[in-house]
Amino acid sequence: MGQGWQVVNVDRRETLGWWGKLGECLFDGSARSLNRILRVPPPLPSCDNLIFPFKPSALCNEATGRRGALYFPKTAPQSSLLVNLPVEMIWEIYSHMKDFSDIVCLTLTCQPMWNIGRRKIYDWVASFVAFSWAGDRIVCLGDYLLENQISAHEHLLTPEEAVGFNGFDQHDREYNFYNYPFCDVSHLVGTFSAWQLVHGFMLPRRIASLTDWTSYLHSFHCLVDLHYVTPTTQPAVLRNLSRHQYIRESALIAWKQGSGVAHAKNAGIGEIVLSRICFSTNGSVNMVWEGDIHRDVWAGDRLDIVAPDWLERLEGDADAWTDVSDEVLKEVEGIWRSEYEPDGATAN
Template identity: 25%
Template sequence: MGECFKLTVPRARGTLREGGTVDEMMLFATMDEFTVPHFVIPTASAQQASSPAVASPATPVTSAEPQGGSSGLDVSSPSQYAVVAVTRSQEPQNTFYTLPLDIHELIFAHLDDLADLTCVGLTSPYLWGVTQDIVHRHYRKHFGRLAGENIVFAGADTLPDDYPPALFLVSESKDLNGRVSTMRDGREDIGPLTLYNMAERLGVRYYGRINIEEKSRNVYNECLRRTTAPDHSQSSWRNAVQRKVGEICVQESLFVPTDQAWLLRNLATKEFVTLGGIALDVKFIHGPFIKGTGFGQVLVSRTCWSSSSSISMCFDGKIHNGVWSGHCFDITTRGRHDKSTKDEKAEWKDVSEEVAAEIAAVWKSEYGPGWQEVAIERAERYKWTILGRVLGGGGTKCWT
């Protein structure tokens, strides 16, 4: 088995949980699912709930009082409060709905549980608009967490003091020598500091796979669970939740639309790669995600760094010393790029053709002149796992 690489954010003390050999990441697995969401700058929700600014307070939904009366609940608990609020908000003297929007925002900022926020929002159309805006903001925060950060696909064979040029500031260089404590098999291990084990230091942040669809489905199920009526199938609370299923259970495309052109941008060199410039076929493009050869493969091919040139492939290029190693990236729409850069003096350069030729050379070294047929066949067979199935998960591992 070849050298294992993993995406690291050395200066920000972070790493992606998954890793793999270069051939696995370039040829046998789609990197887009694991890497692209962390660089995508999401758009505002296209299906926002009613705007709080125009929605007017309305009669709250009716929910049965919890068995034993509300006095039996600990209203200091957000989840308990969310249920009680449905009943108590029906009182005529309740003025909660007349509070200014900024006050509601401050109050709801203390509800960390998305099911709590959703339950409170179900009590009126006005609060629904307020709470869903907050919920959507929470989902958007999962995307683009590595945008603008210096990244490297660090190799396990990287030697101490071997770093991509200009990755670290001069003021940071004093921390690059010496030894580091890492955890292996549940035990603390002390060894020389390298670019690779920087991502295994104590206190490093691990970035897991992003799956907004599963997260929102869990919120929906939790809201259903909080019904208190004896006959759940007939409870007004359950009905209220079910009527909102289409808004509670969201798709990733709500924040990362598939009907727009996306660019992978190198913020350090002012270069970008287009979807059409590297995709095997337009049918494989799904927003910023591409089956076969996508932005994920671009990042691998250009940001790997290792002291060893052994990459478990026939390719004889210097992929182990990527020309973009240590640079900063983001993935944004063409429209936003054009708007944000129209006044910049420095001109951006489209390097899609150059990058596509490099990726083609990697595939051709493995499969010869007919590499495209192999790549297309694999892309057609590949099934998306909807941007990964879990948020978080186990430790770093190599794909097999």
């Protein structure tokens, strides 16, 4: 069947799930998630600046961007017994709600609930935006990794960690480093946008209890800063903190535009990372490329992705860092040519 691979955070003991054969996941877009998860999170606005407090009769043009005068409605009398409950009991209700759509719908029922529940919405947004593997040890493990060859991955684990990755799970099944029950966090990876909050998570079918979908959208547009989007679209810098090396995304863009390699446009920072962090004691990768990609040089290193102005701030520390953009892109070109132009490709 071929060796399967999973991207693992050694420090957090988390995984992005099984990605299948390397010869497939390297080229099918799976690696794009690494471009998101390795970015240093941007500062998150305060709750009041992202999930606005309800201000009766206040002008809300800035929140909506619409022309003409637009005001929040005046405070209306509340007849529901729910809003008369102690705040602690309402928070208890929220604690049992696992679906984000339900949280938003309850919060939008009335003004008092918005004042309480918007912080629950903010907590969810904060956990989504702030989720990052930046600076952690990352490796893509092959499931043919032989645990009895422990010396093969001494550079990945300390002796104490090697012991900790061996044991039994809650079902008394024995595990070790290559089949450790890592926590699957793949559902947390993606580009957050407040628009997705409205049009993706909150589908009309999920709010059938609301009488007017248009009114719902209007209310949410007034109360949430829909312009907050992360990550930035500027060309970034991929850093290897363990080796003090970096790759400029601007160099990658230039290569894609001028290389003439088939499907080069599909190569991104995520694909570069994946091509350099694979590790297994078995060389089965289901690729034409003949290089030792399964023993690659960055497996287990600490990586992150930062804004390009980091290069401007290097100044006196420039000598401590090495730009390996050209070297790495040469290898990427070899991998891509071997995949899509095998007759004219050579391995490294």
